[in-house]
Amino acid sequence: MQRRILIVEDDARLGALLSTHLREQGYGTDILMNGLQVEPEVRRAPPALVLLDATLPGVDGLEVCRQLRRFSDVPIIMASARADEFDRTLGLEAGADDYVCKPFSPRELSARIKALLRRAEGRLAAPPVEGGFRVDDPGRRIGWDDRWLPLTPREYFVLRKLLSRPGQVFTREDLAEGEAVGPRETRIRTVDSHVKNLRRKLAEVRPGAAPIASVYGMGYRFEGEGRPR
Structure with missing residues (x-):
């Protein structure tokens, strides 16, 4: 089953580039450009992973993380141009599983996604009932x-x-x-x-x-x- 990644990015060009790259890696993708859209979409159709920009219109990435963590443990990678330790810590404390600094290479992003999905799938290792x-x-x-x-x-x-x-x-x-x-x-x-x-x-x-x-x-x-x- 194809794993779907939800890209939340208000830069339309960057969102399209990320989507193209991830589709080439075999993932399905959807793109949202406003923080207000994220919670309803994740509730409607939970993705395998959320790639979340920290700075969004409507609701910022930190608040989106908090909203999602109230009902879901979907893996979240937060992306931001802010590279200092304080901002990374805020993102992780809000509920992100990983944090990447812009600009990042597609190769680095793919490696982080694969690692995070492996960890998430490992949490489902309990024997089936x-x-x-x-x-x-x-x-x-x-x-x-x-x-x-x-x-x-x-x-x-x-x-x-x-x-x-x-x-x-x-x-x-x-x-x-x-x-x-x-x-x-x-x-x-x-x-x-x-x-x-x-x-x-x-x-x-x-x-x-x-x-x-x-x-x-x-x-x-x-x-x-x-x-x-």
């Missing part, structure tokens, strides 16, 4: 098709519980366990919202698959690889 899912309980993460799913803590709980016993029906009461806010009926109804969001995120990874099945009048169950809808 049912249906090809991978569970990292200490990190409270779940992966599918070699991608970590961008889950909220509650979505992690629901999917983890379903994965624990494939084929078993869990009631909404089961899946609402631990919800501390609101009356019982409201907490139970929120389970439907969590499942809806999980299905959307799973479909972004494998379109057409439906590993979470509804059981009328009862609740939900996990169905392995996921039959077509």
Whole structure:
């Protein structure tokens, strides 16, 4: 499967050059030119890596990093003309995995991307459970098709519980366990919202698959690889 790199660069010429180079290396690419576009795009279609300019219109690269780290561990390389240690430290503290100074050579960029993708793929080395899912309980993460799913803590709980016993029906009461806010009926109804969001995120990874099945009048169950809808 071709890995997609999201290029966030407000210099149209540089963005096009980077895209051409990366496509020649076998990657798919998309280009954004405004920081306000990044979070919605990563939520819609998580890329394999984000190449992020530090200075952007709308929202700067540091704030974009912080936004992404609230819901995703996608690898991020920040690029900036600022080469001093203070700026590099700010970028890494905001959530970037690597920092390159402009101007940089295409060869250096390719090497950094390959190294970072190897590290990211290594984090998915946990043995697969049912249906090809991978569970990292200490990190409270779940992966599918070699991608970590961008889950909220509650979505992690629901999917983890379903994965624990494939084929078993869990009631909404089961899946609402631990919800501390609101009356019982409201907490139970929120389970439907969590499942809806999980299905959307799973479909972004494998379109057409439906590993979470509804059981009328009862609740939900996990169905392995996921039959077509």
